Amino acid sequence: MIRSFVRRSGRITLAQQRALDTLWPQYGVTADGILNFTELFGRNVPTYLEIGFGNGEALLAMAQRHPEFNYLGIEVHSPGVGHLLLQLSAQQLLNIRISDVDAVLVLQHHLPPHSLAGIHIFFPDPWPKPRHHKRRLIQPAVVKLLATVIQINGYLHLATDWPDYAQQMLQILDTTPEFINHSGPGYFTPRPPQRPLTKFERRGHRLGHQVWDLVYRRLEI
């Protein structure tokens, strides 16, 4: 499957690099086979996944709000991972683990079937040029993979500020039999208050961007 990202070396601060070097053993996931969440988090409670967490602002806010749940975040951009690690150690949060591997590979090879209470994908890269649309993360094959790892009655929550990507998400998900649209076919969902407002979204608001949320429940089929 074509990758949904291009690895940019990016600018990483000294503190972020140090966090990657020293804190990865505590928070990082190095998966060879299928992950065992009970071992990974040291307890057996519902686990939520965020794909492409950027600098981790939403993941951190949710994990702080719900210390009773586990949060697994996947992000391939090292400065973002370093940024989140710094926050985690400053706040002594214990309910987050991080993978830096392509989320598609994690979905394919490392997540137990029907293991996640919910999946969050907030503002995935829009790849605006038509010739790059094939790189968009939300495509039928990936949605099928998402369906295999979400628990029955678990949910998938997406958000984007890109109009044609929002329509594409709606079309793909509404025609995937494993998912039912929380707001009814053809409808977006009003912004759920539990989705934390991030720097990315605040910037979008300043630029006058509209944001579309999509919420789906996994059916038993």
Ligand SMILES: C[S@@+](CC[C@H](N)C(=O)[O-])C[C@H]1O[C@@H](n2cnc3c(N)ncnc32)[C@H](O)[C@@H]1O
């Ligand atoms: C536009 S940013 C949004 C970040 C964050 N969710 C937010 O709202 O600020 C999309 C992120 O998804 C990450 N990403 C894209 N494809 C990915 C993949 N296959 N696996 C993991 N992360 C991915 C990118 O590195 C980038 O940080």
